[in-house]
Amino acid sequence: MSSTLHPSIASADAPGRHSSVAGAPRLASLVSAARELVPYLREQAQATEAARRVSEATTQHFHEAGFFKLMQPARFGGYEYGFTAFIDVISELGRGCTSSAWGCSLGAVHQWLVGTFPAAAQDDVWGKDPSSIVCGSYAPAAVAEVVDGGYRIQGRWAFASNVDNSQWALLGVSFPASDIGGAGFLLAPRADWRIEDNWHVAGQAGTGSKTIVIDEPIFVPAHRRLSFAEASSNAPPGAAVNANPIYRIPFLSAVPVCLVSPLLGTAQGAVETFIELCGTRVTRGAVAGGGNRLAQFFPVQSRLAEAAAAVDAARLLIDRDTVQVEQLAAARHAIDIDARIRNRRDHAYATRLSHGAVESLFTAVGGAGLALDQPLQRMWRDANAIARHISLNWDAVSSMVGQHLLGLEPKGQY
Template sequence: MNRDPLPPLTAFPPVPFDAPGRTSPVAGAPTLSQLGDAARAMVPYLREQARNTELERRVSQKSTDMFREAGFFKLMQPARFGGYEYGFTAFIEIISELARGCASSAWGCSLGAIHQWAVSTFPEQAQQDVWGENPYAIMCGSYAPAGKAEKVDGGYTVQGEWHWASNVDNSEWALLGVVFPPNEDGTSPGAGFVLVPRKDWRIEDNWHVVGQAGTGSKTVAIDQPVFVPAHRRLTFAEASSNNPPGASVNTNPIYRIPFLSAVPVCLASPMLGNAQGAIEVFEELCGSRVTRGAVAGGGNRLSQFFPVQSRLAEAYASVDAARLLLYRDTTEVEKMAASHTIIDVPTRIRNRRDHAFSTRLCHQAVEGLFSSVGGAGLSLDQPLQRMWRDANMMARHISLNWDAVSSMVGQYHLGLEPKGQY
């Protein structure tokens, strides 16, 4: 008896969360659906160019121009400078879509786009400095306070080296972590960020890595002290305050969200899309590859093996779970900000946990798929091996590393002082 074909399974259904940030408040801005279509249309090109991106060790100027023309760097930029003022939930959707094609390219776009939000939390004059003459300017960043800021009249001088500044080749500015000197009353503002234009730093080309090579995460070097005006300073305390300096001029509530409550999604989103892309590539490989050699099951398609079927199912479940965690958390903080509710420490700790755990789920998904393909998956022209290397690289980022983040979360639940950034 003939059976009707099974209905298609929607791999990743529409987001079931009604987040404020999924709608732009800016008249004439493209809809999220239109932006998503533009990202989807780029996936074949990004996948085709991914090997070259890795070999060049940077995101190409052409890809960067495509991101800019599509409006992706305007996603979270203030309307006053031509931006769309979308929230983090919209951001996740666009960046994860791009990462289906190339995780390194999506990572570069992700950092360029998220730093538009970060600049928006600085004082108004800093925003004018960055975008006043060039509203299309984007920036790289190195968050660790690797340099000291020396107090001088009107601001600070900074000098040093800042590593892992992703997409530095395509950036007009740099957001750099520093330690600030004590205030006049002896209290210390601690660490924070300064904004430095491209003319004041050089690129040290030292990015030679096994995964995510295309991110171009090279070093920003300032060999001689350069002046940074005081208005281009943002302390970590201000960034986490629910009311950073930029909130007085950028009234959209997304600019009040504490820095680490949502910003790490710029790292988790490429991981999410990379895992989705790995599933797609794996399914294509299973449909075409026939096993060879004197082994049990030789001559059968990969798709006929139980472990392959099981690992594919687990990958789907893991990626879907990771996606739901990220959307739930970002939806909640967007709603809290919109209602002028303080985003408290328990919420921040929970979000940091889920940034890392969603990454762990995606990493496990790619590991499981890659373990099933045998020698056919090892060729350098086979996308899955690059996706596997990229996944391992991203999972080791300190902001996403499960060992680092989970210990902080465990400390919090045990009543200890959490040792980490949240």
């Protein structure tokens, strides 16, 4: 029995699971392509972790499969699928390698985000090379100095996942009150920044989430700006040129699924790996009592059942919320605060469920699971790393949800 939800079961009629772009591949073929890559990703996972980045070869497989076109605007060769299709593809990749799925996830979702920027910015990114992908560091790590025609910035931006394979960077900045005020993003090409190779971590090592450094001030034209207020609205600048309703979805109503989706796949992969391990492993016993198949132990059976249920529950929550967001956007309805905060709750809670599933399985696997060539220990470390992401941290998100439910002003991002 598999706990993987087939799209036909999980709201296949969601607007985002259909593309109106002529010549776009069917979603089923994209999901199938992701599934076919799983054995390759599993074989490469240990090397990916050792290299501390997703390889050029793996990235090329993602390009050839069309994953970076998934949510890219049609006028640049994209397919304009929605977030539900995105979840289907990325979670499938997560079964093979969490870090590789994470790299693909960020690269693919940023194609959507760039699609919400002004048209001139989209032309800058994709006009000469429609295959360009974008890394990002969202925290406003620098103040944008207002100059004639745009901004001047310099500084350091940490945690830029998949930076080695990216041609552009999405950089978080603060805009002066004398300008538009608040936080937002600026786009900078690869020629304007360098990579500081400082990603040495216990989990998600293969994501290559290194630091972007701009040593000397660079100029960024004003059209490469997207304020957080614009990104959080139901009508960002890109909606004027990209008519598909997916480009009208507020930033935090759906984008965190790019962080959750790799973990959904990882949890499913952990269930599959655990089943395989139980089918072959015979206990040794400390002094006596060895020789029993791991699958025969009641606690092992119970933990497996609980983990499989948690994976299904997490996927159902994320799928339900994302389908509703797409439906509201397609109907040109605003996505209200109740829906936004519920979605943020479920992004974090689905993460908690998925992380708990991996944690429970790893607890039951014994000493054999500690070997570095045993996938389950890497899944455990990767799941723990993702669960600590500030956007998915249960303590941070749940307090905001509780405030809202109690009629208080919610403190957080939604």
